[in-house]
Amino acid sequence: MTIEVPELQAIADRIVRQAKPGEQIEAYVGRGGETSVRVYEGDLEHFVSAQSDGVGIRVIKDGRTGTAYAGTLDATAIAEVLAEARDNVQFGTQDEFAGLATPDGVAVVPQKFWDEELANYATEGKVDLTKDLERRALAADSRVRTESANYDDSWDESAFATTTGIRASGRSNSCYVSVVTLADDGDETQTGFGFSVGDSPKDFDLDKAAREAADRATRLLGATKPATKRTTIVLDPYVTSQFISILSSAFNGENVSKGRSIFAERLGEQVAVPFFTLVDDPTNKLAYTATDIDGEGLAARRNVLIKDGVLQMFVQSSYSARRMKTTSTGNATRGGFAGSPGVGCLAMQVAPGTKSQAELIADIDDGVLIQEVSGLHSGVNPISGDFSTGASGMTIVNGAVGAPIREFTIGSTLQRMLQDIVAIGNDIDWLPMRAVGLSLVINDVTISGS
Amino acid sequence: MSNNENLLVAPDVLSRVLARGRSTGADFSEVFVEDKRSTSAGLDDGKIEQVSSGRDRGAGIRVVKGDTTGFAHTSDLSEKGLLAAAEAAAAAASRGGGGVNSVALGAVMRHPVNNIEKWPDEVTKREKVALLQRVDAAARGVHKAIVQVSAGYGDSRKRILIANSEGVLAADEQVRTLLRVSVVASGDGGMQTGFQSLGHTIGFEVFDQNDVEELARSAAQQAVTKLSARPAPSGSLPVVIKHGSGGVLFHEACGHGLEADIISKGASVYKDKKGELVASSLVTLIDDGTMTAEWGAIGIDDEGHPSQRNVLIQDGVITDYMWDYLRARNEGRRQSGNGRRQSYQHLPMVRMTNTFVLNGPHDPAAIVRDTKNGVYVAKLGGGQVDTASGDFVFGMTEAYLIENGEITEPLRDGNLIGNGPQVLRDIDLLGNDFAMGNPGTCGKDGQGVPVGDGQPTLRVKSLTIGGTAA
Structure with a gap:
């Protein structure tokens, strides 16, 4: 400010x-x-x-x-x-x-x-x-x-x-x-x-x-409903951003101290694949949700949440920090004058990989490019980790994008998806959301269709 | 004019503000005044974390010239503040032109649909807080696996006043009382959650008429049951939806697609389908803002039109869409009491109120018995629809397998996906046990408004279940 x-x-x-x-x-x-x-x-x-x-x-x-x-x-x-x-x-x-x-x-x-x-x-x-x-x-x-x-x-x-x-x-x-x-x-x-x-x-x-x-x-005109199967999916940057945002509540120190986080008791553990690093950095002006102070007036700061797949820390407000006998990480949130401070990640960024989306797709024989998801609020339970959303996108056949598909769901759990990531794109897109977008390839996800 | 007592703004001031709104040649002007007081209390981790009070007060002024709407709002309800907002709205709607009008307002129209016994602002905060403590104790008493309970109480008392340049002057007082409880249970396989809520457009008497401890136990039981849940199936199966839990299916599968603003832009799969069979002939769908005490009940809509009961689908055939002032005016017909807005800071648009399907002929127990293999959904979460394609999703937060006509194992959470017109045609059994569901908030174009829904037990012969099991 x-x-x-x-x-x-x-x-x-x-x-x-x-x-x-x-x-x-x-x-x-x-x-x-x-x-x-x-x-x-x-x-x-x-x-x-x-x-x-x-x-x-x-x-x-x-x-x-x-x-x-x-x-x-x-x-x-x-x-x-x-x-x-x-x-x-x-x-x-x-x-x-x-x-x-x-x-x-x-x-x-x-x-x-x-x-x-x-x-x-x-x-x-x-x-x-x-x-x-x-x-x-x-x-x-x-x-x-x-x-x-x-x-x-x-x-x-x-x-x-x-x-x-x-x-x-x-x-x-x-x-x-x-x-x-x-x-x-x-x-x-x-x-x-x-x-x-x-x-x-x-x-x-x-x-x-x-x-x-x-x-x-x-692109969705003429799309058909795919058959049910387990497959490899590529999340478009716009979808990855929404997926990563959901993880915010699992890093929330208040949720951790109240027994509502899938990451509770897991500090120092390998919660994701070794090439996955996630930071929360509201001091990066490129992030749409960049801010200089948090919801309690403390300096916003860069926090490394997951480094090389290992859970590093939780994010804290002064209240959640006192509960967990630690100090605030500058992560108090606030929804304007009518709201009270809560805790959350402010600007999440996955460390990019080296390949473009086209190169990632070229490595896949059989899979699905997920370009849109729906029902994230109704089909994802961040406390149990159950993950199920409506989706639409394109088939991937022999390393190339194929036909459009719609009216299906993708399902897994948040815990498994982090362990099933096989590649991360270099296509960073600073979308107007809480997490940056890039392509993410995940194995062994259930496509539910006809 | 004794009927005009206690108005938020005097009629003579409203007349002058409406006239100012039309001073640049606009053909319609409207003032929406709101004064809302609210109280909320939150309990988490066994503690009342805080009690909060809120006050929102202001006016939104809408001016329409041809196809263009100008809108401004202000928290200053003085004549000076209102006139300034009217000028801003008039300038916004207009690129020139000019004209002077006077506006004559009739007597105040009121159309109360709820009878409030215990006004929430006359109930002590101590009683409200005590309710949460009872909920906490009841939920924790269900099972040792319950590790966390969070509960919230909220009430609001909102006075609204609407006047427009066509002479409408209408007032309403809207009360809402809400209780919600979320429970976490922990077991060998991780954590599971349960949720219940209760909300009505009446006062604190709602807690004399409903057992909040039972509500809490039910949320707790849901979480405990799911500890032994298996992953939901994937693929298409018959789905039976318990009465009073699946109204959101109709809200998403066809409710939004029957809103006239979406229809008029050709963005609905139900455009040009009035008079056509779009659903199983078992289905009669109603939207009814007059339904006493239900979450979407309103005396008048936010354009000053009295709420009413509208038949949208009769025996599977579309009979009408839902209408607000602008869309009705464009079509030269009457509005239907569906012009709603989140607050004085928002433009009204076509919205649902209480949307529900009437009883069918079937015995609910027989519906399950006649389903060889499928999924029984006892509680649905929210949903989302693409009105143009008709594709929609909705979450299941309590569901079971049906095996050989019997409800068996609990399933983990997931989404169901379907296409609106297809799902409506695929409803092959409809129960005779109608019940309204839980209070909901419907989001559209960035605005949230309270809505209700309901249905009898029903079966959809094929829906895609977004689980992970083969």
Whole structure:
């Protein structure tokens, strides 16, 4: 947070100064805005321009915690929020580990989160480039129609203060475009999407977004349902990113200490193949979820989770760290002013291999390229490790991509998949998700179809 | 105008804001005002971790000119704040033009569908917390294999007020009360989980009418049972779905595809299918926002239209789609009470309320008995659908093998996958034991809204099961 926001910091400081003896207080003050443009068939379908603000307060006394929030920065409302949080304290159970983070001396790695060009970008320009994106998607393939083309940007200012001496404020903005496509062939219709993200609209690659949206919709036309079998799968970078994100909860120190992680009791063990290394590094600006501080105001930092297949550590907030008699790893998470801090990985990255996706596929006689998955929230159980998702993609035959397939599932367990990885691609894609994308080849996965 | 007492914003202010919204020549303007107070409490690892209070209050202003919608929202409910938002929305909807209008509002329309006995904000926080402690104790008492219990309580009381330039003025007060419990059991083969929830659009009396300890024991038993579960089969098999647990199948297999906004863009496999047989003739599908106390019940939708009961599929034939204001206006028909939004910060769109399949003719026990080999699903997780192709998945979180017409061994979690129209045609047995299911949150275009679902016990003659066993 290189740009400070004194006005919000003053509000947060004022709240914290009201702490009574024996009371810990944390105040999070936020303000933000968004622009959302949707274009359909060449016309502006909607234009949203909105701002919101709010405050969240956490009070801890005698090991008991209470919280409250309000979606306004009105002074009377802030006083009510503090009173409510204090009132809520009495209903918490005394917990010897409850408490706020304390400064740990780890230096913040400065990053740039604010783009002046985006902040000043003209509204007309946003509408024009959204129309342009839709035109390019339609031009990419004659079988393609659009459901919508979208431009979205947002800005956010926040300030944070605690009675333990943590103070931070900052400002960030970001933007992206996306297009949802449909491709028809007789009675059959398939869906696709493409997107591009950037610090400002000048970074957008509209052609790539349009081409990918057209590809995704058209490549599945005529797809069939594959036969059930065990096989080798290649996860496309977009799918790998979602797969790796699921692992986040297994590294979560709070889950570990509460008996909810498949990695509990496994520190120092070989949990993945020896050529698999996974880090959580929010200090890498290339990561979409890069940040300089965590949800408790401590410096975000690079943590090596799995090195050469061996489990190295768990990620911690100050609370989970106290439970596990260790120190915070700067991994507190927070969902804005209305949320309370949790624990999680912030920006996960698998160390890349040496081959391109085409080279990986060339090594496979019989397999499946998985290009999309669905139902990750309903078919994956990160506590038991059971893994089952809907999928679509292409067959791989004698080292080459074959015919499209859909309406099947892929199944294994998270534990086994990490041990069944046979190759990692070099095709890093910094997708707008919590984990970086690259191709991943996994053996012995069940394809369930007809 | 005694009926206008206690409105969040006075009618004369609303009239001026609506007029300002149309000041650039727009043909429609709308104000949606919301004031929501919520309480939540979380228990984990035997401790009440925290009680939290929330307040969300603000207005969203929508202006429509031709095919373009402008939208702005504000947390400032003063006339000045509302007028500024109306100007922003009007500018957003318009590239010029101009006009001045006045808007006359009628009397306030209210259409309550729930009778609240114990308003949640009048119940002490101590009683709410005590509920969680009872749940914790009950779950832990089921078996020594239970290693962790987490439980959450949440309630909200939301007042909404909607006015639009067509003279609509409508108000509602929406109460929601929710309890959920997650249990982890540990055994030789690793960990397993159980989950149950209870949610209704009434107040704290819901806990007089339902046994929360039983709910907790059921979640715990689910986790313990799964400790001895074997991997689910892979491939296609007959699937029997227990009553009250599989409404999500219809929500995904055809509910979303019957939403008029998706239909109008040709992004649904059910486009141009009104009047056609799309499902087994056993299937009659209803969406009903008036269903008292159910999770998707609303007095009025978020565009000020009273909730209603809509027949979507009658005896397998599509009778109608679901409609919001904009899509109904484009088609020159009435809306159906399905215009909903997550909050004042969101645009409304076509959404389901309580979606369910009516009873069929079959004895539920006979449905299992008549299935030689297959899978019995006693509890489903969430789902996801691609409306254009109709392909959808949904998770099973409690399931068993059916062998020779009997329910036998428990199965590990997994997804089922199918194609909507195919699955609807493949429903060959439908029970006479209708029940509503658990409270759900439906996500669409980034917005979540509370929905309910329900169905009798039924059989799909072939579904693909995403397990790993041969």
